[in-house]
Amino acid sequence: MMTSKKNLLLIGYNFYPEPTGIGKYNGEMIAWLAKQGYNCTVITTYPYYPYWKVQEPYIKNRFSFTTEVVAYPAGGKATICRCPIYVPSRPSGIKRVILDLSFLFTALIKVIHLLGKHKFEYVITIAPAFKLGLLGILCKILQKSTFIYHIQDMQIEAARDLHMIKSTFLFKLLLKIEKFIFNKANFITTISEAMAIKIYEKSEKKVHLFPNWVDTSLFFPIQDKCKLKSLFGFRNAERIVLYSGAIGEKQGLENILSVAKRFGECDMNVKFIICGSGPYKEHLIELSQELKLTNLLFLPVQPLEKFNSFLNLADVHLVIQKCSTCDLVMPSKLTTILAIGGLALVTANNDSGLSSMIKKHNIALVVEPENQVALYKGLTEALNELNDEIKINARSYADRYLEIDRIMKSFQVLALQPIPCV
Numbered sequence: 001m002m003t004s005k006k007n008l009l010l011i012g013y014n015f016y017p018e019p020t021g022i023g024k025y026n027g028e029m030i031a032w033l034a035k036q037g038y039n040c041t042v043i044t045t046y047p048y049y050p051y052w053k054v055q056e057p058y059i060k061n062r063f064s065f066t067t068e069v070v071a072y073p074a075g076g077k078a079t080i081c082r083c084p085i086y087v088p089s090r091p092s093g094i095k096r097v098i099l100d101l102s103f104l105f106t107a108l109i110k111v112i113h114l115l116g117k118h119k120f121e122y123v124i125t126i127a128p129a130f131k132l133g134l135l136g137i138l139c140k141i142l143q144k145s146t147f148i149y150h151i152q153d154m155q156i157e158a159a160r161d162l163h164m165i166k167s168t169f170l171f172k173l174l175l176k177i178e179k180f181i182f183n184k185a186n187f188i189t190t191i192s193e194a195m196a197i198k199i200y201e202k203s204e205k206k207v208h209l210f211p212n213w214v215d216t217s218l219f220f221p222i223q224d225k226c227k228l229k230s231l232f233g234f235r236n237a238e239r240i241v242l243y244s245g246a247i248g249e250k251q252g253l254e255n256i257l258s259v260a261k262r263f264g265e266c267d268m269n270v271k272f273i274i275c276g277s278g279p280y281k282e283h284l285i286e287l288s289q290e291l292k293l294t295n296l297l298f299l300p301v302q303p304l305e306k307f308n309s310f311l312n313l314a315d316v317h318l319v320i321q322k323c324s325t326c327d328l329v330m331p332s333k334l335t336t337i338l339a340i341g342g343l344a345l346v347t348a349n350n351d352s353g354l355s356s357m358i359k360k361h362n363i364a365l366v367v368e369p370e371n372q373v374a375l376y377k378g379l380t381e382a383l384n385e386l387n388d389e390i391k392i393n394a395r396s397y398a399d400r401y402l403e404i405d406r407i408m409k410s411f412q413v414l415a416l417q418p419i420p421c422v
Contacts, residue, residue, distance in 0.1 A: 006416070007039045007118055009145070011111070011135050012126030013085060013103045015044035016070075019301050020276070021246060021332060022152050023049055025212055026126060032408045034076025038416075041118070042078060043110050043135075045085040045103055050246045050277045050301065052089055058082070065110065081110050091279050093164030100129040111135050115142055122416055124148045128155040130174075133181030140184060148415050149185035150210060151199060179203065187415045194353020210411050213404040214335040218304075221341035221395060222312040232313055238271050239383055242314035244302075245333040247278030252322040252347070257287055257296065258372045259379060264295045270383065273314075275299040311340050316382045319346040323369045335402050338363060341395035343387050345378055347371075363394045 016027025026042075034040045046058040054062040063084050071077045083106035088095035114120075115138075123145045125136040133149050140147040156174045159165045165174070182188060182203035189210035190196050196207040222228060226236045234240060243256055253274065260272040272295055274284065281298070288296055302310045311317070317337045331354075337344045347369035348355040358364045365387070367378035 006121045007041070008033060008122040008124070008416070009041050009043065009114070009120040009139065010124045010126070011043045011107060011132050012124075013045045013099075013107075013129065013132075014049055014126070015042055015047070015080070017055075018047045018049045019304065020050055022126060022128075023047065025152070025332070028213075028215070028404065029408070030078050031072045031074065031076075032404065033412075033416075034072050034078050035074045036412070037076065040076070040078035041114065041120070042080045043083065043107050043114070044080065045083050045106075048085075048087045050248075052087060052091060052277075052279050054087060062087075065106070081114070083107055083110055089279075093159065096159075096164065100131060103129065104131050104134070107132065107135060108138075111138060115139065119143055120145050122146045122148065124150055127151045128153050130155050130178055130181070133178075133185065137181065137184045140186070146186045146415065147184065148187045148189065149181060151188070151190040151195065152212075154195060154198065157198075175202070189411070189415070192353060193357070197353070208414055210414075211402065211407060212332045212335050213407045214339040214398055214402045216339050216398055216403050219308050219311070219336050219339035221391075222309065225313070225315075228309055228313045231309065234271065234313070238269050239315045240271055240273060240313055241316045241318060241379065241383075242273045242275065242311070243318040243320060244273075244275040244311065245331070247274065247276045247281040247284065252320055252370055253280065253284055254287060255320065255347075255370065255372050255375055256318060257284065257291060257293065259376045260293050260296045261291050262372075262376055263379075264293060268295055270295065272296040273299060275302060275310075277301055308340065311336060311342060314342060316379060317342045317344045318379075319344050319364075321347050321369055323349060334364070335398065338394040338402065339398040341391045343382060343391055344394070345375075345382050347375065361393060361397050362390060363397045364390065 010030060012026050014021060014023035014026055016023060018024060030040045030042055046054045046062050048054050066082045068080050069077055070080055086098050086102040120139060120143055123136050123139040125132040136147040136149060139145040156178060160171055165171050182205055187208060188199060188203060188205055189208045190199055191211050193209060196209055199207045229236055247253060256272060263270045277300060285298055319331050319334050334344060344364035346358060346364050346366050348366050349369060355366050358366050365378055365382055368374040
């Protein structure tokens with residue numbers, strides 16, 4: 001039986017082999033679709049996140065356009081078109097704008113080149129950067145492609161709330177551009193119910209849920225914590241509090257240092273780990289040195305083959321956010337924590353969608369964001385109580401709602417026509 005393949009184009013500046021965040025999900029999405037028989041093409045740039053520096057072995061080509069074909073072990077292949085982009089080592093508001101515009105320009109060149117050679121039935125653009133939706137509109141106009149606009153992060157509001165956008169005129173202009181994209185999209189998707197509600201209020205169009213997933217065969221509970229602690233150089237009596245993820249300004253991670261200092265004064269068996277990379281890491285290291293913290297360890301991003309064991313090492317996982325971003329982003333790190341049956345302590349506003357979801361399913365602990373007293377109290381309770389029911393619920397929730405096959409099949413039914421057999 002032969003399969004009539006459909007051509008699909010994904011446009012987004014984060015992609016495999018970036019180990020975390022949006023790039024990870026974009027890479028896994030394309031691998032899954034390629035396995036199903038779609039002819040996948042990706043317009044992206046060179047991997048830089050979360051390090052904010054183009055990584056080896058791509059550095060030598062970072063100012064060039066390159067194309068590579070990736071064959072996936074599970075079947076299928078994808079054509080990856082990488083475009084040059086401006087990557088600031090210390091991103092600020094204006095530098096992020098330049099980053100977005102540089103990729104919009106180089107990706108436009110590649111889109112025009114590809115549209116002259118291929119017919120794409122589907123085009124998916126990933127926000128951020130929200131302006132990439134304009135390229136999706138171009139494909140729709142020229143080729144009558146089905147345009148799917150997927151929102152991982154409400155970029156405009158986040159930039160305003162973090163004071164990266166201070167001009168009211170500019171903020172309103174960006175919203176008008178975004179509204180134009182909404183109007184032209186065939187499907188609008190996003191990663192959480194709370195974000196879907198906010199996007200619906202802006203777009204006045206139906207917004208579909210397309211949540212971030214987790215591979216529950218790669219991430220799962222490991223019961224023998226004594227062995228894990230020994231493996232990573234910790235004593236069995238030490239209790240590990242872990243933050244693993246992007247180290248940026250929007251997380252408010254300086255609160256971890258304040259709480260670590262307080263624990264250091266009363267219980268040196270509680271050890272804190274901040275694992276990851278990002279533009280804010282050097283600042284946190286300097287702040288840690290000023291506070292003379294001896295119970296806090298900074299680690300780089302862990303390799304995939306060790307990551308499940310590393311996550312299982314922790315007694316408590318911190319998912320830290322600022323008040324202003326609690327409903328604008330769905331922390332992707334939480335999906336992996338749930339898959340391993342970990343105990344997550346999440347900072348979220350009590351009336352946020354994230355808080356409501358957690359409490360509804362009893363899958364984590366929630367404390368008020370940007371409140372060091374609440375974080376210390378919540379962490380003390382998390383370390384001193386069993387919380388076995390929460391851990392069981394966490395893994396069960398991942399199995400039921402976050403498994404990659406379940407989510408991708410729903411997306412396929414929603415936005416991608418089934419591939420006909422002849």
